[in-house]
Amino acid sequence: MISPIVLEVCVVCLGIFLLMAESFSVKSNKVVLAHGAIFGLLSVFVMSFFIEANPAQMQSSGFYVVDGLSLFFKRFALLSTIITLILAVDYLPIVQRLVPSAKPGAGTGEFFVLPVFTCAGLMWMASAADFIVIFCALELVTISLYVQVAYMRRSLASLEAGTKFLILGALSTGFFVYGITWIFGMTGQTGLAEIQRNLTINTEANQMAILFGLGMVLVALGFKIAAAPFQFWVPDVYQGAPTPITAYLAVASKAAGFLILIRVLEPFFTVVAFQPKLILVLALLSGLTLIYGNLAAIPQTNFKRLLGYSSIAHAGYLLAGLAAIGDAFAGRAVVFYLCGYFLMTFLAFLVLIPVTKATGGDDIAHFNGLGRRSPTLALAMLIAAASLAGVPFTVGFFGKFFIFESIINQHFYGLALIGIVTVASGFYYYFKVIRAMYWMPPAEDAAPVTISRLSKSAMLICAILIVVLGCYPQLLMRILP
Amino acid sequence: MSSLSPLLFLILVPIFSALLILIGANPRSTSILGSAVNLLFLLALVVFYRPMEVGYQFVSSFPVVPHLGISFTLGADGLSLVMLFLSTVVTLAAVCVAKSPDNNPRWYYASLLLISSGVIGAFASVDVFFFYMFHELALIPTFLLIGIWGSGDRQAAAWKATVYLATGSFILLLGIIGLYLIQPVETRSFDLREMIVNAQSGLIPDAPGVYLLLLLGFGILVSLFPFHTWAPQAYACAPAPASMLHAGVLKKFGLYGLIRIVAPILPDSVQRFVPLLLVLLIGNILYVGYVTIAQRKLDWMLGYSSVMHMGYIFLGFAALNQLSMTGASLMLLSHGLTIAVLFALCGEIRERTGTLDFSELGGIARICPKLGLSFGFAAMASVGLPGFVGFAGELLVFFGAFGSGEPKIGIIDGKEVFGLNLYQIATTCAVWGIVISAIYMLRAYRRIFMGPLPERWSRLPDLSGFSRAAIILVIAVMLVLGFFPQILVNLATPALLVP
Numbered sequence: 001m002i003s004p005i006v007l008e009v010c011v012v013c014l015g016i017f018l019l020m021a022e023s024f025s026v027k028s029n030k031v032v033l034a035h036g037a038i039f040g041l042l043s044v045f046v047m048s049f050f051i052e053a054n055p056a057q058m059q060s061s062g063f064y065v066v067d068g069l070s071l072f073f074k075r076f077a078l079l080s081t082i083i084t085l086i087l088a089v090d091y092l093p094i095v096q097r098l099v100p101s102a103k104p105g106a107g108t109g110e111f112f113v114l115p116v117f118t119c120a121g122l123m124w125m126a127s128a129a130d131f132i133v134i135f136c137a138l139e140l141v142t143i144s145l146y147v148q149v150a151y152m153r154r155s156l157a158s159l160e161a162g163t164k165f166l167i168l169g170a171l172s173t174g175f176f177v178y179g180i181t182w183i184f185g186m187t188g189q190t191g192l193a194e195i196q197r198n199l200t201i202n203t204e205a206n207q208m209a210i211l212f213g214l215g216m217v218l219v220a221l222g223f224k225i226a227a228a229p230f231q232f233w234v235p236d237v238y239q240g241a242p243t244p245i246t247a248y249l250a251v252a253s254k255a256a257g258f259l260i261l262i263r264v265l266e267p268f269f270t271v272v273a274f275q276p277k278l279i280l281v282l283a284l285l286s287g288l289t290l291i292y293g294n295l296a297a298i299p300q301t302n303f304k305r306l307l308g309y310s311s312i313a314h315a316g317y318l319l320a321g322l323a324a325i326g327d328a329f330a331g332r333a334v335v336f337y338l339c340g341y342f343l344m345t346f347l348a349f350l351v352l353i354p355v356t357k358a359t360g361g362d363d364i365a366h367f368n369g370l371g372r373r374s375p376t377l378a379l380a381m382l383i384a385a386a387s388l389a390g391v392p393f394t395v396g397f398f399g400k401f402f403i404f405e406s407i408i409n410q411h412f413y414g415l416a417l418i419g420i421v422t423v424a425s426g427f428y429y430y431f432k433v434i435r436a437m438y439w440m441p442p443a444e445d446a447a448p449v450t451i452s453r454l455s456k457s458a459m460l461i462c463a464i465l466i467v468v469l470g471c472y473p474q475l476l477m478r479i480l481p
Numbered sequence: 482m483s484s485l486s487p488l489l490f491l492i493l494v495p496i497f498s499a500l501l502i503l504i505g506a507n508p509r510s511t512s513i514l515g516s517a518v519n520l521l522f523l524l525a526l527v528v529f530y531r532p533m534e535v536g537y538q539f540v541s542s543f544p545v546v547p548h549l550g551i552s553f554t555l556g557a558d559g560l561s562l563v564m565l566f567l568s569t570v571v572t573l574a575a576v577c578v579a580k581s582p583d584n585n586p587r588w589y590y591a592s593l594l595l596i597s598s599g600v601i602g603a604f605a606s607v608d609v610f611f612f613y614m615f616h617e618l619a620l621i622p623t624f625l626l627i628g629i630w631g632s633g634d635r636q637a638a639a640w641k642a643t644v645y646l647a648t649g650s651f652i653l654l655l656g657i658i659g660l661y662l663i664q665p666v667e668t669r670s671f672d673l674r675e676m677i678v679n680a681q682s683g684l685i686p687d688a689p690g691v692y693l694l695l696l697l698g699f700g701i702l703v704s705l706f707p708f709h710t711w712a713p714q715a716y717a718c719a720p721a722p723a724s725m726l727h728a729g730v731l732k733k734f735g736l737y738g739l740i741r742i743v744a745p746i747l748p749d750s751v752q753r754f755v756p757l758l759l760v761l762l763i764g765n766i767l768y769v770g771y772v773t774i775a776q777r778k779l780d781w782m783l784g785y786s787s788v789m790h791m792g793y794i795f796l797g798f799a800a801l802n803q804l805s806m807t808g809a810s811l812m813l814l815s816h817g818l819t820i821a822v823l824f825a826l827c828g829e830i831r832e833r834t835g836t837l838d839f840s841e842l843g844g845i846a847r848i849c850p851k852l853g854l855s856f857g858f859a860a861m862a863s864v865g866l867p868g869f870v871g872f873a874g875e876l877l878v879f880f881g882a883f884g885s886g887e888p889k890i891g892i893i894d895g896k897e898v899f900g901l902n903l904y905q906i907a908t909t910c911a912v913w914g915i916v917i918s919a920i921y922m923l924r925a926y927r928r929i930f931m932g933p934l935p936e937r938w939s940r941l942p943d944l945s946g947f948s949r950a951a952i953i954l955v956i957a958v959m960l961v962l963g964f965f966p967q968i969l970v971n972l973a974t975p976a977l978l979v980p
Contacts, residue, residue, distance in 0.1 A: 329548065372585070382621070389647075392617040401654070405549065408658050420651050427647035428640070431624060438588070439628045439636065472545055 002051045004066040007044055007074060008123050014040040015116035022109035034089045034112040038082050041119065045078045062191045063130035070126040072335070072480070073259050076342065077122035080252040081115050083346045086458050087244035088112055090353045090451075095242060098152035111151055115248065118144045122256050131180045131190040134260060138176070138224075141256065142169050145249065149241040161240025168223060168233045176220035182213025196267030207273060214268060218281065221264070224257030227285050227319055228292040231312045235296075238308030243356065246304055247349035250311045255338050258318055262331070269325065282323035287418050290316030294422035297429045303352060304362050306429060307345070310388060313422065314341050317403050320415050324406040332480045333402035339476055340387065340395035340469065347384040347462040350455050351377050358449040364433055369442025374449040378437045383463045387470070389430040390423060394470040402473075486541035486555040487526060488605040491565065492615075494519045495572070495598035499591040508590040509581055513947065515594065516573040519601075523569045527562055535975060537561075537607055537674065549661070550670035554607040559972035560810055564604040564737055567817045570958060571729045572597040575722035577951035578825045580832065582630050582720075589630055592622035593722055600730045609657055609742060610671040616702075616734050617650055619727075626723040627715060632831070633780075638718035645701055645711035653698025659691035660746065673742060680746040692750035695743055696758070703735035704788045705795065706764030713784030721828020724780075728787045729821035733813045736794050740806055740977070744798065751801055758799045759907040765792030767910055770917035774924075779827050779837040782925055786863065786918060787820045796911055797878040800904055803977065805881025810973040811874030811966060815862065815959070819871060822859040822955050826852060829948060830929070833941045839925065844934030849943040853930040855952050860922040862959055865915055869959050873966035875915070882908040 018033055018040075048071065088095075088111060101107040121140030128134040146169065150162020184190055186206045187198040199210070222230035238246045268274045293313030300306040314337075321334040352362060354377060359366040371378040387394035400423070407415050451459070469476055498515030502508045530538060537556030544552040557565065575593060582589050595618060602615030620643065628639035660676070661669055665684050670676060679685050697708075704712035712732075716724040744751060751758075769789040776782035794816070797809025829852060830845070831837055846853025862869035882904050889900040901909070944952065962969060 371588070386621055391620060392614040397614075397617075401658075404655065405658050405661075408655065409662055416655055420648065420655065423651045424644055424648040428644055431640075431643060434621070434624065435628060435636075435639075438585075438625055474544075474546055477546065 002047060004051045004071075004127070005064070007048055007051065008120050010044050010047070011041070011078075011116060011120040011123060014044070015113055015120065018113045018116065019110075022113065030109050030112065031089055031092065033109055034085050037112055037116050038085050041078050041082050041085075041116070045075060045082075048075055048078070062193055063133045064127050065129040066127060069259070069262070069335075073126035073255065074123045076255055076338070077119050077126065077252055080248065080255070080342060080346070081119035081122075083350075083458055084115050084244050084248040084252070085112060086454050087247055087346075087349055087353055088115070088242075090357070090455050091242060091244050093357065095152060098154040098158070100153055111148070111242075114144050114148050118148070118248070118252070122252055125256050126259060128260075129192050129263065131183070131192070134263075135176065135180065138256075138260070139173065141253065142173070145245070145253065148245045148248070149237060151242055151245070155240070157240035158242065159240075161237040164233050165237045165241075172220040172223035172230070175216045175223075179213045179216030179218075179220065182209055182216065186210045186213065192263060192267050196270060199267060199271050210268075211274070211277065214264075214274075214278075215281075217264060218261075218285075221257055221261050222285065225254050225261065225315045225318070226289075226312050227315050228288040228312065231289070231292065231315075234312055235305050235308045238311070239302055239305045243304065243349060243353055243362070246307070247346060250307065250349075251342050251345050254311060254315065255342070258322075258334065258338065261322065262334075265322070265325075279323055279326070282319055283412060283415060286316050286319035286323055287415055288316075289313070289319060290415075290418050290422045292316075294425045294429075298425055300429065301364055302362060303364050303367070303433065306364065306433075307348060310426075310429070311345070313426065314388075316422070317400060317419075320407050320412070320419070321403040323415070324403075324410040324412060327406040327409050329402070330406040330410075332477065333399075333406050335480050336402055336473065336476060337399035340399040340466075343462050343466050343469075344384050344387040344394075344396055347380060347459060347466065348388065350459045350462065351381040351384065353455070354449050354451050358447045359443065364436050365440075366443075367433055367436040368440035369437070370449075371438040373442050377449060377451065380459050380463050381437060382434055383466055385430040385433050387466050389427050392470070393467065395466045395473070395476075397470060398473040484541060486539045486605075487522075488539050488555040488557060488565075489541070490522060491519055491526075491569070491605060492555075492598050492602045494522070495594040495601070499594040499598075502587050502591050502594070508586045509576075509579075512576040512579075512590045512594055513573070516569065516576050516597070519597075520569040520573050523562075523565055526557070527566070530557070530559075530562060532559065532971060532975070540607065542607075550672065550675075551610045552608055552672065553611055554672055555605050556607040557605055558976040559974070560737075560741070560976035561604050563810065563814055563969060563973055564733065565601060567733070567814050568597065568600045568604060568730045570955060571725055571817060571821045574821055574825060574951040574955050575725045577947040578725070578828060579720070579722040585629065588625065589720075592626050593726065595619070595622045596626075596723070596726045596731065600726070600734065603734055604737065607673050608671050609660070609673055609676065612673075612738065612742075613650070613654060613657055616731070619731055620646060620650070623715075623719075623723065623727060623731075627719045630720045630723075631718040632720070633718045634714075635718045638714045642711045642715035645708070649698050649701025649708070651698075652694055652701065656691055656694030656698050659688065659694055660742075663688045663691060676742075677745050685746060687749040687753075688747060689750045689753060692743065692747045692754065695747075696739070696754070699735035699738050699743075700761075703732055703791050703795075704765075705791065706761050706769060706788075709765070709769060709788045709791075712788050713781055716784035716787065716824070717778070717780040721824050721831070724784075724824040724828075725821040728784075728824060729817040732787070732791070733817055736791070736798065736809065736813060739798050740809060744801060744806065744977075748801065751799070755799055756903060758795065759903055762792040762795035762799065763907055763910045765789060765795065766914035767917070770914050770921075774917060774921045776921070777839055779830065779839070779842075779925060779929065782921060783820065783823050783827055786823075786921065787816070789914065789918065790816050790820075790863070792914065793875060793878055793911060796882050796907060797874075799907075800878075800882035800885040802881050802885055803974070805878050805885065806977045807970055807974050808874045808877025808879075808881055810977065811870055811877060811969055814962070814969065815870035815874050818955050818959050819859055819862045819869075822855065822952055822959075823863065825948065825952055825955075826856050826859065829944065834938060839928040841935070842929045842938070843932040844930070845938060845941065846930035847934050848939060848941050851944045851949065855944070855956060856930060857926060858956050858959075860926050862963075864919045864922050867963075869963040870966055870969070872963065873970075879908055879912060882911070 124137035152158040297309035387396035540556035542554040599618030606612040773785035797805040885904040886902040
């Protein structure tokens with residue numbers, strides 16, 4: 001049996017090794033780096049099935065937990081990094097054009113290596129059980145993402161996105177640390193388990209201060225998961241960042257935010273005095289996020305921006321699931337939703353990149369006539385859009401169904417009513433893409449769409465999983481923590 | 482229980498045909514072959530069906546989400562067999578009259594077949610959750626069919642229909658979740674049989690909120706007044722086979738759900754909101770009826786007429802007795818067949834003349850006698866002439882509804898009273914609807930098929946080939962069942978659980 005910490009160490013070593021290889025090898029073909037990274041991460045993924053669950057020396061440490069949830073999210077992070085790298089290989093020509101370099105192809109190696117470090121951060125985060133560790137892992141993730149967002153230095157949009165992300169990210173970090181200090185000041189601890197112990201013996205007078213601290217932490221996490229009213233950075237950053245990084249932000253970074261949210265809220269939910277207040281806050285955040293994300297997505301014409309708003313909308317459904325956490329089943333519903341979100345968002349991005357390469361843009365209008373130009377790509381996008389909208393027989397439908405079952409069971413009728421409006425508007429804006437693909441004639445000058453073998457197989461796996469899980473969700477439900 | 486249900490075959494044949502078509506088989510012949518096989522298979526099932534036994538037959542069950550009690554359960558009783566028969570007949574007719582479009586014929590036929598497998602799946606499901614899921618399978622194909630191959634203002638029509646249907650079905654989903662949650666915790670299930678057992682043993686409380694959600698959800702899908710505006714537009718703009726499947730079969734889903742699920746489980750709530758429902762359905766019959774008279778184009782007229790006829794079936798549901806619900810089930814079938822023939826003929830006329838405006842047409846029966854004769858048959862059936870199933874259905878609905886509720890005539894509490902109760906008022910209004918439908922149907926027939934023949938229509942070809950065969954088939958079914966409605970009554974009645 002392997003010690004669980006080996007996983008992160010392996011990923012970090014892989015990253016360092018790839019950096020070295022990039023600097024010292026004479027070969028200028030950077031795609032080899034990406035393939036190496038994909039292979040290395042896949043090996044770590046396989047390794048994750050052979051590790052010792054919850055070893056004794058880790059239990060006592062108090063800052064690193066290895067439970068079902070953390071293992072699940074480690075695999076989630078590994079897989080999303082792998083798909084991001086597949087996307088990045090496809091996206092390489094565009095990056096090369098937009099990165100200034102002495103000779104062609106130089107300066108693009110880091111584009112494949114940085115996600116590996118982000119992945120290590122995400123995996124640390126999955127196991128973090130102490131505010132200090134959470135903070136360090138979060139910073140590792142965010143700082144490497146700053147670089148990746150602003151990677152295309154010749155693209156003004158990318159630079160703008162990087163700046164916005166940096167400033168708002170730094171602001172949210174400030175909130176996070178400030179919140180931690182308040183909680184530390186009131187409980188004298190940074191470890192979540194100790195905080196939980198101290199909370200139960202705390203006097204009533206301190207509760208206000210603790211809630212204030214927790215509120216600050218929630219603000220910071222709201223930034224990470226793009227919950228309204230902390231979502232202002234999302235559309236611009238999503239649109240400006242290199243497409244693979246947008247996908248990475250949308251899936252891995254958001255999932256990590258939710259994991260932290262679950263972990264941080266857990267001790268506070270056990271205190272009877274906090275529970276109703278927290279649920280109220282979560283329900284309010286969820287309602288706001290749902291309304292903002294879905295309604296603002298309606299007039300969008302740029303597909304990446306649309307996906308940005310849609311990621312806000314999905315954060316709303318996930319928050320609704322968290323608000324219903326009193327339901328025994330809500331936790332699994334949230335994780336199931338995240339997995340479905342992983343599949344359908346990545347599938348949409350996998351289709352977007354070849355389309356961008358062929359047409360030179362990422363507006364919805366660039367999808368015009370895709371149904372005739374490339375029927376398989378269009379079918380994949382059809383499945384992704386249907387699943388994002390929540391059409392039955394796709395995983396997205398079951399995700400929404402489980403969440404709504406939980407919230408109605410917890411008597412949040414207001415949220416359910418908001419859900420009606422938002423799902424209907426969701427149908428409208430996702431179907432706009434379907435309309436473009438099948439109703440509209442293709443542009444005259446469009447280049448033929450080509451797909452690499454790697455991304456074709458990734459697409460196939462995602463599409464098949466979406467449909468299979470949409471017919472038989474138990475397949476995934478069984479293995480959820 | 483463990484063996485596979487033959488009904489699964491019915492669902493899978495259209496899906497496989499659609500896949501074959503997408504891969505490269507000849508679209509037209511594959512889809513006709515697949516639908517014909519399905520119809521024959523269904524007839525074989527009817528032969529093997531044992532009408533004496535109560536409950537579902539051909540049952541197979543496969544748990545999908547055990548902790549929520551969702552399982553993929555297929556089964557059929559008399560009423561579902563009637564609806565499955567309707568679905569397969571209309572599917573066959575629809576793919577026969579479909580003309581290969583110039584662009585993307587593969588997707589065209591595949592979409593039609595997907596709608597068909599969705600409705601078959603819905604009517605063959607015993608599990609309420611899958612009943613809902615299968616219905617939704619039709620959503621995207623409908624969007625594509627109207628948007629790509631429609632006519633007129635097709636994009637607006639497709640958007641409107643999709644947003645209405647998506648909203649309606651989501652409200653319905655919340656209603657179904659509600660139906661699940663009002664059951665006691667230990668016996669919660671999405672299985673219709675268990676729900677009804679729970680209801681009969683008094684475990685399900687009266688839940689007006691859930692009923693309203695279900696009524697609203699199903700109502701939007703069935704185009705209950707005032708949520709009907711998507712329907713005429715969508716049917717007018719959709720290609721003929723899509724309108725046939727949608728107006729003929731898919732829309733029956735909502736009424737089938739009300740009769741099948743809501744009536745036995747929430748009878749008290751139904752009773753409580755009867756006045757509301759009666760007002761709305763009279764809106765369907767009278768208001769939409771008069772709107773239908775005002776139409777100047779055949780496709781819009783048929784669209785509105787199909788909305789109007791839903792009112793009768795709602796009346797059968799609202800009266801909630803054996804007679805009226807049997808009538809409603811008969812009308813589900815008769816209206817499905819009739820409107821399918823009418824839309825098929827409407828498509829044929831549009832294809833020949835390029836216009837459906839009454840003012841431009843005339844005298845076509847002289848040159849296309851078969852077209853005229855079949856339209857005449859279908860128009861009469863739609864009005865409810867004796868000899869067609871619709872007559873039996875309407876008669877049963879009217880008798881059932883008129884006899885429902887407390888009588889307000891005779892000597893009550895020692896006083897002589899002479900008045901009508903709500904049901905009787907509604908039924909009286911509904912009977913007036915027959916006059917309305919006679920007006921618009923006969924007028925349409927006169928405007929299109931009678932009178933002087935304009936010079937430019939003097940070379941129109943008559944019905945021929947597969948479309949003629951399909952239309953003859955459906956009219957023959959209408960006539961046979963019209964003379965022997967007892968077959969349907971015997972099948973459907975045991976399945977109706979009247980509170």
